[in-house]
Amino acid sequence: MKDVLNEVETYLAIIFRTTVIYLVIWFLFRMMGKREVGELSVLDLVVSIMIGDIAVLSFEDLEKPFVRQTIPMFVLAFLQMTLALISLKSVRFRNFMDGKPQIIINQGKIDEKAMRKQRYNFDDLLTQLREQGISDLNVVKFAILETSGKLSVIKSAQEERSESVETPYPLIIDGEIQEANLDKIGKNHFWLRYQLKKMGETNIKEISICGYIDGQFYIDKNETKK
Structure with a gap:
């Protein structure tokens, strides 16, 4: 009978702690401000992960005082709110904590140095452009990688033309011929080299990316490899 009572007491303690921790985390995140998951800064993400880990630890040893286990969560929330307030007041501190947006495409030219600095590759770039319905790199005037990892795109004026519905094919990515994409358009690397030669390439x-869509080429050269 005593074992049964102990078991019931343990389950009740778990239910109580789960309820309280849920309310505590809800309160802390309300205090920290509303943001979408994709817009979390590095600081927000670190604090969120640590609060989650601390919450899990509070269930591992039910013998420890519950209040003592929740204190680190409030401390983290206080630090986050304090640093967020400092960030609002100081641009330099905000740039140090969160980083700065990085221009990846400037006036239609891909900045390979900026991509390397952000450890951002061409597959990431093409994927995020496709997510925004952009299949032709020629229509991109500016592309800015935000501190949240989101890519903001400003299209060129001549994008007023109708957007192509054909599938874009990257034929060269970072100096490497994409044989699979050449097969999809029924061409080979000899044809590609000939076409490039006609364009003086x-x-x-030296080519960062060479795209092919609607019979038109988009070529961006890597200036750092000249």
């Missing part, structure tokens, strides 16, 4: 290794 003789060194494939």
